[in-house]
Structures are given as structure tokens and as C-alpha cells.
Amino acid sequence: MPSILAVSGSPSSTSRTASAADHALTLLRAQGHTASHLAVRDLPSDDLLSGFRDTPALWSATDAVAQADGIVIATPVYKASYTGLLKAFLDLLPENALAGKVVLPLVTGGTIGHLLTIDYALRPVLTALGADHVVQGRFLLDSDIIRGEGGRTRLTPEADRRLSDSVAAFTAALDRRTATATAAAPVLKLVTAGAPTSASAATAATAVAASASVAAAASAAASASASASTRFSAPVSTPTPATAGAAR
Numbered sequence: 001m002p003s004i005l006a007v008s009g010s011p012s013s014t015s016r017t018a019s020a021a022d023h024a025l026t027l028l029r030a031q032g033h034t035a036s037h038l039a040v041r042d043l044p045s046d047d048l049l050s051g052f053r054d055t056p057a058l059w060s061a062t063d064a065v066a067q068a069d070g071i072v073i074a075t076p077v078y079k080a081s082y083t084g085l086l087k088a089f090l091d092l093l094p095e096n097a098l099a100g101k102v103v104l105p106l107v108t109g110g111t112i113g114h115l116l117t118i119d120y121a122l123r124p125v126l127t128a129l130g131a132d133h134v135v136q137g138r139f140l141l142d143s144d145i146i147r148g149e150g151g152r153t154r155l156t157p158e159a160d161r162r163l164s165d166s167v168a169a170f171t172a173a174l175d176r177r178t179a180t181a182t183a184a185a186p187v188l189k190l191v192t193a194g195a196p197t198s199a200s201a202a203t204a205a206t207a208v209a210a211s212a213s214v215a216a217a218a219s220a221a222a223s224a225s226a227s228a229s230t231r232f233s234a235p236v237s238t239p240t241p242a243t244a245g246a247a248r
């Protein structure tokens with residue numbers, strides 16, 4: 001079962017965004033996923049501001065990202081973009097830190113006018129970090145997240161339904177990725193075991209992939225053989241239509 005990490009980037013100690021991320025994690029745990037939450041505000045600010053990655057807190061945070069199959073990136077809109085706190089953390093991640101992972105952007109804001117923050121601000125950064133499968137993001141308004149007694153929060157029924165839809169799309173994408181990786185594994189074994197010429201490896205890989213009906217595996221295997229690399233290169237997924245329906 002794929003493991004999930006939520007990374008939330010609000011500096012607020014009573015963050016609505018972190019609550020929404022927790023809600024998504026609760027839904028994911030109910031499906032049997034291992035799911036944890038990294039609130040960037042809990043990391044030492046000196047580490048974040050110094051740009052020096054070589055600290056225990058950042059090793060641990062970076063490792064949590066590396067280990068996760070799926071990442072929920074949660075941020076409030078601040079000044080029409082994601083927060084500087086989130087960016088400080090993302091800047092410290094290694095190159096291609098999100099490669100091979102499925103990513104769900106989750107954004108909260110005070111006004112629907114900044115819905116496009118998901119696709120015009122956040123998505124390019126995720127892509128720059130190597131994420132090749134960013135599912136359609138979810139935008140929630142402040143008014144969707146209701147704070148009750150003792151600081152507890154809950155979503156309105158409508159927001160709950162929309163977030164559940166996003167989580168369902170996210171897990172479906174994770175399942176597809178897992179199935180593709182599993183189907184591609186024997187192909188890669190075949191290619192890397194004999195270290196044949198790239199032409200014969202590509203031919204063999206194509207034959208196996210065709211029998212498994214996994215065309216994507218063939219292209220991954222062919223590129224793996226061409227570079228004589230044993231590293232799995234996950235197939236690039238078709239990006240989802242960006243904004244339509246993300247808000248409501």
C-alpha cells in the first residue's frame with residue numbers, strides 16, 4: 001500500500017491548511033495507507049533560513065519526502081502565491097525530490113479569486129522538483145473550514161465531499177502508478193540482467209511490455225537500456241486539466 005506524506009506550509013499555529021491536510025490524511029488512513037504530516041513550521045527556523053541542509057531535522061524531513069510514494073502539498077495563499085515558509089523548505093530538497101511520486105496540491109485561501117495559485121504558482125515549482133504526476137489540485141476557502149470548540153476544525157459537508165473526491169483521484173493515481181511500476185519491473189530485470197545492446201534490449205522490452213499490455217513500461221525500459229542505467233524511470237503521465245472544477 002503506497003505511503004503518504006502531507007507537507008503543510010502555513011506559519012500559523014492554528015493553521016486551517018494543516019487541518020485540511022489532516023483531514024485528507026484521515027481519509028487516506030481509512031483506506032489503509034500509512035500517512036504522516038510534516039508541518040514545515042515545526043522545523044527549526046535557523047535550518048530553514050540558513051539554507052544549510054546538513055542538520056538532523058532536515059535529514060529527517062528530506063528522508064520523509066524521499067520515502068513517501070504520494071505527497072500532499074498543502075499551503076495557504078499568501079499574497080497570491082504559496083507561502084515563503086513552504087518555499088524555504090522546497091528549496092532545501094534535493095534535485096528531483098518529487099520524481100516518481102504522485103502529488104496532490106491542497107490550497108486554502110480567503111478568496112476564490114486566487115484559485116489559480118494552484119496552477120500558476122505551485123504547480124511549476126512541483127514540476128521543477130521532478131514531479132511528473134501532479135493530480136488536479138483542491139482549493140478550499142476559509143469559510144469551508146470551520147473552527148469549533150477547543151480549536152478543533154471541521155469541513156463543511158460540501159468541502160468534505162470535494163476533498164474526498166480529490167483524495168479518491170489521488171489514490172487512484174497512486175494505484176495506477178504502483179501497478180505500472182510492478183508491471184515494468186520484470187522488463188527492467190530483463191534489460192539490466194544481460195546488459196545487451198540497446199537495440200536488442202529495447203526489442204525484448206517492447207515484447208514483454210506488449211504482452212503485459214503496459215505500453216508505458218516499454219518506453220521506460222527502452223530509455224533505461226539506452227542509458228545502460230538500472231534505475232527505474234517512471235513513465236510520464238498526462239497532466240490533468242488544470243483548474244476546471246478545482247474550487248467548487
Ligand SMILES: Cc1cc2nc3c(=O)[nH]c(=O)nc-3n(C[C@H](O)[C@H](O)[C@H](O)COP(=O)(O)O)c2cc1C
Pocket residue numbers: 010011012014015016017018075076077078079080081108109110111112113114141142
Ligand atoms: C499574510 C497573508 C496573506 C494572505 N494573502 C491572501 C491572498 O493573497 N489571497 C487569498 O485568497 N487569501 C490570502 N490570505 C488568506 C489565507 O490564505 C487564508 O486565510 C488561509 O486559509 C490561511 O490558512 P492558514 O490558517 O493555514 O494559515 C492571506 C493571509 C495572510 C496571513
